Amino acid sequence: MNIDTNIPEALKHEIKNVMQVELAVDVQIEKIVKLGEKVCLVELEKEDDQRKVMRNKIKLRNRKENV
Secondary structure: OOOOOHHHHHHHHHHHHHHHHOOOOOOEEEEEEOOOOOOEEEEEEOHHHHHHHHHHHHHHHHHHOOO
16 A cells, blocks of 8 residues: 555544444554555554454455555
8 A cells, every 4th residue: 555645634534434444443543653655553543443454454354455
């Protein structure tokens, strides 16, 4: 997935949407930083949210586009 913006609020919205649609996990993003064209660092507000994401990451395996 290419990340086209450097604006933190737009990144938060995009990543939160991907997590909701692809992983079926509703998370609260505390901080997000773009590291490269296809890479960003996401810090979640709750440790429980991180566990949910890690448990559901297998759902991304058969996706044509990398997330």
